[in-house]
Amino acid sequence: MPTGGQQRDMRRYAGACRYVFNTALALQKARYEHGEKKLGYAGLCKRLTEWRNGSKTPWLKDAPTHPLQQTLKDLERAYANFFAKRAAFPRFRKKGQGDRFRYPDPKQIKLDQAGSRIFLPKLGWLRYRNSRDVLGEVKQVTVSASGGKWFFSLQTAREVEPPIPHGGAVGIDLGIARFATLSDGVFYAPLNSFKRHKTALRKAQQAMSRKIKFSSNWKKAKARVQRIHARIGNARRDFLHKTSTAISQNHAMVCIEDLQVRNMSASAAGTADAPGRNVRAKSGLNTSILDQGWFEFRRQLDYKLAWNGGHLIAVPPQNTSRTCPCCGHVSADNRQTQARFACVECGYENNADVVGAINVLRAGHARFACEVSGAVMPPAAGTHRSDLSRINAGLSAVGIPRL
Numbered sequence: 172m173p174t175g176g177q178q179r180d181m182r183r184y185a186g187a188c189r190y191v192f193n194t195a196l197a198l199q200k201a202r203y204e205h206g207e208k209k210l211g212y213a214g215l216c217k218r219l220t221e222w223r224n225g226s227k228t229p230w231l232k233d234a235p236t237h238p239l240q241q242t243l244k245d246l247e248r249a250y251a252n253f254f255a256k257r258a259a260f261p262r263f264r265k266k267g268q269g270d271r272f273r274y275p276d277p278k279q280i281k282l283d284q285a286g287s288r289i290f291l292p293k294l295g296w297l298r299y300r301n302s303r304d305v306l307g308e309v310k311q312v313t314v315s316a317s318g319g320k321w322f323f324s325l326q327t328a329r330e331v332e333p334p335i336p337h338g339g340a341v342g343i344d345l346g347i348a349r350f351a352t353l354s355d356g357v358f359y360a361p362l363n364s365f366k367r368h369k370t371a372l373r374k375a376q377q378a379m380s381r382k383i384k385f386s387s388n389w390k391k392a393k394a395r396v397q398r399i400h401a402r403i404g405n406a407r408r409d410f411l412h413k414t415s416t417a418i419s420q421n422h423a424m425v426c427i428e429d430l431q432v433r434n435m436s437a438s439a440a441g442t443a444d445a446p447g448r449n450v451r452a453k454s455g456l457n458t459s460i461l462d463q464g465w466f467e468f469r470r471q472l473d474y475k476l477a478w479n480g481g482h483l484i485a486v487p488p489q490n491t492s493r494t495c496p497c498c499g500h501v502s503a504d505n506r507q508t509q510a511r512f513a514c515v516e517c518g519y520e521n522n523a524d525v526v527g528a529i530n531v532l533r534a535g536h537a538r539f540a541c542e543v544s545g546a547v548m549p550p551a552a553g554t555h556r557s558d559l560s561r562i563n564a565g566l567s568a569v570g571i572p573r574l
């Protein structure tokens with residue numbers, strides 16, 4: 172709940188951070204083209220001081236120093252992620268996309284929870300609406316803008332008792348028709364928030380394209396488009412959090428297919444030399460995968476299970492949809508339709524997604540047994556060694572390496 176002046180200042184600070192990020196990125200790119208070495212964080216900070224004190228951008232001096240330096244840290248991390256092949260090459264930031272800045276020094280931050288206000292350097296006391304109680308000692312604060320509103324998020328540190336996991340082990344099969352199917356038969360229907368809002372979004376985008384750019388009607392139309400985007404994101408986040416919380420609270424071990432979401436959602440169109448096949452079907456699948464947020468779901472499961480003392484186990488996805496959980500027979504014929512599994516060898520029948528989840532659970536048990544082999548720790552609640560040797564035997568029969 173910032174005042175008008177505070178909102179203006181926050182916009183300016185976010186803008187200053189964006190400027191510093193983009194200028195530093197342009198500098199690094201130019202150095203690379205001239206065959207010069209990339210500047211490290213210290214070198215960039217030195218440049219920042221020059222920019223702040225120079226005559227070209229005197230307004231940088233109005234912004235708080237620490238957030239500007241943190242922006243350079245962000246750029247460093249973007250480069251590190253690129254070199255480690257975790258991310259694409261860093262891109263220039265655009266106004267209105269992820270406007271944010273971060274205060275790293277807890278000594279400069281004051282939080283008054285009872286009074287619902289927070290003190291930040293160069294902004295003063297800001298009133299806020301609370302989303303949850305802050306536990307522990309404040310470490311850093313990130314201020315961000317989304318859908319025309321301002322948010323701050325706190326990173327805190329505190330001691331917690333080592334959690335004791337409860338519940339057994341479960342396998343999960345992720346799919347399009349059912350978002351997640353558990354090996355015990357429970358399933359979660361997909362939300363597809365993007366699909367539902369697609370029409371509204373298209374109409375709003377068309378309305379915006381008819382307006383004269385930068386006119387006040389164009390700005391209004393643009394705000395509408397951004398609101399719909401924010402709503403889609405909120406609905407998706409809410410769905411993923413509810414689902415991952417429910418699963419992580421009731422299970423000590425969750426096994427999931429190690430899907431390369433990035434590969435699956437890679438361009439289906441291919442290149443001019445090697446055009447893609449089934450482009451239409453694949454791009455449909457891509458929209459669904461990205462819409463459903465499997466990657467984010469897995470990330471949430473991972474840290475929520477860790478909070479509760481549980482484990483997330485990723486298993487290679489070979490043959491999980493084609494193996495009979497009863498007799499171990501592997502055949503594409505076992506899966507007669509998308510939804511139905513019927514073993515051609517022993518006649519076992521079940522929902523195909525449940526079968527996938529059961530196979531994922533088995534592969535996960537095997538992997539977990541390998542990780543703790545030699546240790547006294549049991550593989551998972553309710554699993555005996557004899558089960559494991561049977562599962563392992565089944566695994567090598569279907570061509571998944573024994574672990």
Ligand SMILES: [Zn+2]
Nearest residue numbers: 495498514517
């Ligand atoms: Zn069978």
